[in-house]
Amino acid sequence: MKIKDATFITSVASADKFYKTDKPIIAVAGKSNVGKSSLINMLANKKKLAKTSVTPGRTRLINYFDFGEFVLADLPGYGFAKVSKEEKKKWGELLESFLATQKIKLLLSLVDIRHDPTADDKMMVNYLYHYAVPFALVATKADKLGKTKIKPRVKEIATELRVGVMDITATSAENGFGKEQVLSIIESAIAVNNEKETEEE
Numbered sequence: 001m002k003i004k005d006a007t008f009i010t011s012v013a014s015a016d017k018f019y020k021t022d023k024p025i026i027a028v029a030g031k032s033n034v035g036k037s038s039l040i041n042m043l044a045n046k047k048k049l050a051k052t053s054v055t056p057g058r059t060r061l062i063n064y065f066d067f068g069e070f071v072l073a074d075l076p077g078y079g080f081a082k083v084s085k086e087e088k089k090k091w092g093e094l095l096e097s098f099l100a101t102q103k104i105k106l107l108l109s110l111v112d113i114r115h116d117p118t119a120d121d122k123m124m125v126n127y128l129y130h131y132a133v134p135f136a137l138v139a140t141k142a143d144k145l146g147k148t149k150i151k152p153r154v155k156e157i158a159t160e161l162r163v164g165v166m167d168i169t170a171t172s173a174e175n176g177f178g179k180e181q182v183l184s185i186i187e188s189a190i191a192v193n194n195e196k197e198t199e200e201e
């Protein structure tokens with residue numbers, strides 16, 4: 001799949017404002033600073049479509065982007081230590097309501113390839129099973145590891161999250177590693193759902 005001209009649509013802060021679209025929704029989730037915005041920019045072939053930051057984000061917004069064949073929803077990052085309990089609760093409610101009510105064709109759940117998955121990462125996977133959201137894992141920042149370390153790390157992360165190694169794609173927004181694989185996973189997710197809709201007609 002070729003992404004031609006991805007554009008920003010809108011930011012929303014609450015469930016009553018979720019963006020309505022007939023296009024398939026692909027969501028991106030993960031802790032603050034894991035590389036969500038960078039992955040989005042890599043997929044879009046644009047440097048500044050989604051804002052990246054050195055200081056983990058304070059934004060509790062869902063950012064929507066039009067990718068042509070699909071709409072990409074950048075979910076607010078979790079696990080940012082400096083937020084209040086109240087804010088964490090709000091974030092949890094926003095996320096759960098998004099997972100429960102939006103027809104998500106695929107959610108890309110990002111983890112940092114260098115670190116063991118956090119309790120929040122595990123909770124995210126549990127949510128995805130709970131709400132029956134189709135998902136794939138993306139292990140970001142693969143450029144930070146030596147080439148031979150990538151596979152063993154993916155295996156460790158898979159064990160920790162209780163998923164298969166094939167369910168995890170290592171990526172690097174720095175050098176484009178894994179980009180085509182992520183695009184083809186998105187493409188398959190969109191195609192599978194289309195087939196299903198046709199069958200039901």
Ligand SMILES: Nc1nc2c(ncn2[C@@H]2O[C@H](COP(=O)(O)OP(=O)(O)O)[C@@H](O)[C@H]2O)c(=O)[nH]1
Pocket residue numbers: 030031032033034035036037038039051052053054056057077140141142143144171172173174175
């Ligand atoms: N080396 C390297 N750095 C990355 C990669 N992806 C993101 N980063 C850096 O990690 C920081 C956070 O990235 P960002 O995309 O803003 O994370 P977000 O908070 O999940 O949206 C930034 O300084 C990025 O430059 C990657 O694949 N490789």
Ligand SMILES: [Mg+2]
Pocket residue numbers: 036037038050051052053057
């Ligand atoms: Mg971001």
